[in-house]
Amino acid sequence: MVVLLSVIIGLLMVVIFRYTSDQTAIRLAKDHLKAHLLAVRLFQDQLPVVLNSYARIIAGTGKYLRLAFKPLLFIILPLTLVIVELDRYLGATPLQTGQAFLVTAHAADADSLNNLSLQLPPQMSTTAPPVHIPADNEVVWRVVAATDGNYDIGIAAAGQTFSKRTVVSSRLARLSPVRLRGQFWKRIFISAEPALSDPGPVTSIALNYPSRNIYFAWMEWNWIWLFFVLSLAAGFLFKTILGIEI
Amino acid sequence: MFGSYKVKLEGELLEKIQKCVEAGSYESVDQFVIRVLERELDKVLPPDQGNAASKELVKKRLQGLGYIE
């Protein structure tokens, strides 16, 4: 699946690049860069020429990057969102029945720690007393699930209950490893749940979903690295086949 | 391209060759030796018919040379 996605995204991105960039100008800019590189080699015994060529290489790189900036704008936003969303599916595996996991609640201050309590659905139970870590304003519970399903774990404090979505499954599922209060950018990139109410005694509730490893080419890969490598390869391949300058 | 072969020239022979190079306005001993060998080969070996260009090939190669039709 990662392979297929990488190839498709690789193709899409070079096509977007093709239609949002000035191909002629990019070709020229790259050619000039190559020429100045060759000049360094051809006229290597003439220091002024070498230095001049180097200055032109820097200027040429700047020009090339300026030309790549516009298509970048068209590519970066959707690609970022796609990667973030894919990571929610591929970054980690859901929790397994009978396998203990940790629920970590982070309080706004150390005084609130003693007021936090865990509210579990009937299919879940704790396997050890909570551990308080005042230095980090954290309470950690060890929990185990009896059956597969999507559950809401609650953290009660000061008369309020803060819930956290928990997925116990053996299939591919959309996961949110943490629920946060505020922190807009972090929520966009890391959390997949609405913000915790603000102000409130709880600032985050996290689960330790196990990270997912993909076996490909005789190696264990994290999906992002595999995606980088494969989409890069696919992009280079399609750019050559389609005659696109990047 | 065709391989290479080195011959060592020394002593009186080299001295004489150097004199010929001067007298014959050759550029170098190398040029003299190669030229003498070329002439000798032309005398000894039959013409290389295998490398002789055909009339059609000649025409093709000369096509576009503005000075000739």
Add this chain to the structure above:
Amino acid sequence: MKARRTNQFLKAAAVLIFVTALVSPAHAYAGPGAGFAVLSSFWTLFIAFLYSLYAFLTWPFRHLFRVLRHRNAYGKAQIKRAVILGFDGMDPELADRFINRGTLPNLAKLRRDGTFRKLRTTYPPISPVAWSTFMTGVNPGKHNIYDFLARDVNTYLPFLSSAEIRGPKRTLKLGKYTLPLGKPRIKGMRHGTPFWHWLGKAGIFCSVIRVPVTFPPEKFEGVLLSGMCVPDLKGSQGTFCFCTTRGDQSKFREGGVRVPIERNGTAYHSYIPGPDDPLGRPSELRVHFEIRPDSTKQQAHIIVDSEKFTLNVGEYSPWIPVKFKVGLGLSAHGICRFYLKEISPEVEVYVTPVNIDPAKPDLPISHPVTYSVYLSKLFGPYATLGLAEDTWALNEQVLDDDAFLAQCYANHNDRERMLFDALEKTQQGLCACVFDTTDRVQHMFWRYLEDDHPAARNVPKDQRPRVIEDLYSRMDALIGRVMNQIDDHTLLLVVSDHGFKSFARCVNVNAWLHQNGYLALKANKTESGDWFEDVDWSRTRAYTMGLNGVYLNLKGREREGIVFPEESRAVKEELRSKLDGLTDSATGRTAITGVFDCDATYTGPYADNAPDLIIGYGNGYRASWDSVLGKVTTQIFEDNVKAWSGDHCVDPRLVPGVLFSNHKIGEEKPAIVDVAPTILKLFGLAIPSYIDGKPWTLAI
């Protein structure tokens, strides 16, 4: 926890790269994955940095090494830099005339403040001969170039005198395929050492651009782009392609092929013929293209491989890359330009000869090989063919005057850009560049200079364009721009290899030899086809081939030679006395003003390859088109009605070249053979004893 943090780190890294790309172009280029950002521009920059760092850090050591090796290359030099601008065929009489009219201010300045002389040329005054002498400082007996053509004494067939290209030495036969194992073999046949080799050895950097007879490029310490004699992709000296829907099946006599255009609905299809199949199949390679005419807009859309472009009628395309696919992953790379001649009622497209692509040269056309690539990347594709201006397309009226001139000046502008880049890169040393435009334009437009040239009789005098005067003005402007870039420590030489004269009447010397009993035809023949098809060698004592040379059919040398060596001097004397002063009875003018014995003209190791006599034609005359090809006709004289109406393959005394300089030169009668020793002397180098030229005295 650890796994989660790793995952978050990876995601953060991805986000960081994207955000960095957004806010700072320094690491940008994002493609399908953020990795592109690193692998694209950053990679280029990185390589550049490494190269530059290497060059920078090692420069002191290399400089030291150079100083030790060359003992300060410029220590004895009288000049810092020599700039040689070669204008092939620039004529001193025309230059003088136009200077006096006030249209060449920069040449006038050189004449006034520096030097203007006639430059004695070679015997014969033909570009490959004269430029070979220019670069080596020796007579043709030492560099072995006597004409564009030389003859095979075993077959009486000609071959190009400058270079020979053969297939790879080894091949592998696989069924119907013959796989080449290795590269084509290119053998340069010009001997002698160009003076820039001596300069390079002494540590003096040289940039040499388009000097004729520098193909194949030889290794030396400098950069060089080959000029005249570089073939096209077909291996010829330039074969244009004329694609047409017209039914005319006639072939061009020379220089081009006619290819039909097939109509298919609203689109038209044709092809460009390429080189022979290197896998040994009996066919040529082709590149197909499509034409979609739009008669309302008087234009056509042309599609060649992945290239699409639109041309108006009468417009050239830029250089278009074409790839001739061979199979087995092999292909030949070329470039060509399209010219839309007509779209209604017929569709006609002219395609230039397919030039070797300088960015992907299938044959070496520069030294180092990367120099042609460098120029291509810096300025875009450019003509690489030796004789890049398609004179035959104008002769055959496939191109008109304007289209031909547009082609010439487009090539010329490319070379100007190369020259100015070389000037910038060569602040010390030698910068030499030869422009062919002067030669080609004078060849093709001399007819408008004369009142009664046979090739322009149908053009009213008041409608004749001043093409040649305009040509000289353009060259003068170029010289002016170069003068602005040089200082007093730079020597500027403006030289030409020969001048120009009218070519109004053709002389078939083979016909004369036949009529005077020196050349015999086979029984019942009154004429001979090309390359002596119907010549009876057993009764032939002399023949001519090429532009100025006459050969004895010498026993022991020619395969069917009959003239004994001991008779040769007498036969030559006899021929000289009869040919010298030959008069054209139709005009009363002298057609041959000199016949030169090569034994007295040439000295050196290759003098025995020379013709036996060199013919010097009078003003207005040249070897006939048929005579050059070894044809024997019944007529000795005829009018030349081709656009190719000026020439220089005449008596060398009639067509000296030009010598302009920004410094005063003492010699009253300088010769082109003197250029090489003069430059060596000015850079403080010893002049090798075999060199024939004498260095000039300059006031520097």
